[in-house]
Amino acid sequence: MLTSFLQDKQLTIALDGEIDHHSAQRIMQQIGGKIDQFLPASCILDFERVSFMDSSGIAVVLNARRRMNELGGSVILLNVQPQPMKILCSAGIEQIAKIS
Amino acid sequence: MKTENFMRLEFPSHSANESFARQAIACFAAQLDPTLDELGDIKTAVSEAVTNCIVHAYPDCIGIVTMKAKILKDNVLQITVRDHGCGIPDVEKARQPMYTTGGSERSGMGFTIMESFMSDLKIISKPGLGTTIQMKRKLSRKGVRP
């Protein structure tokens, strides 16, 4: 189970391990479930402990963004390590989610 | 081109084998002293190719995936990933960024990533017979042997 906390309508979810097609569906479901439960104004995905990500991770971010769009909120990506950053940039993710 | 070393792996298209294939190629590539960055690119490209076999080639069954790697001269690593699945009807279309037949769980960026992280990406596919992906990467040999 992914750890998360809510503060001032801001939901932070800590992702970890390797995000590939094998793990992505479970991660997407958990992120979706947490957003539906807390209805936050913004959703922060903390990538600090994500050691590897392939294009399946792009779909994870896009799905979170789609759900947050429905709530009129935004998605922010935090502490992205070099390898996942390369994947996110190749997909032009900075245009749809804020990276800080 | 003279082959310096090679390996060949076969495994069923279970999604748990995505990480197995990444670790295997990383171990094989280690003899070329890759940098962390190079290793990340190679693992990503293999992850994309193998995932495509699992997700697209064999959508409703388990089939065999074959991964081969060769070390060619001048520190070039050549990787081949092959399936005997459904094949790709229009390869040019499949290569386009964001093109996917996989719905919202896929991004359509797999081939784009393989193309930009590796060189000489070749896609050979016949509907009904399967797909072979071949790609190369020249290593700078600036890495440190682990």
Ligand SMILES: Nc1ncnc2c1ncn2[C@@H]1O[C@H](COP(=O)(O)OP(=O)(O)O)[C@@H](O)[C@H]1O
């Ligand atoms: N090994 C394969 N067998 C059959 N179809 C494939 C294969 N690899 C790729 N494809 C097709 O090419 C499309 C694009 O692949 P890709 O760029 O990796 O994006 P994605 O996997 O996110 O759909 C896939 O949606 C699929 O239709």
Ligand SMILES: [Mg+2]
């Ligand atoms: Mg793919």
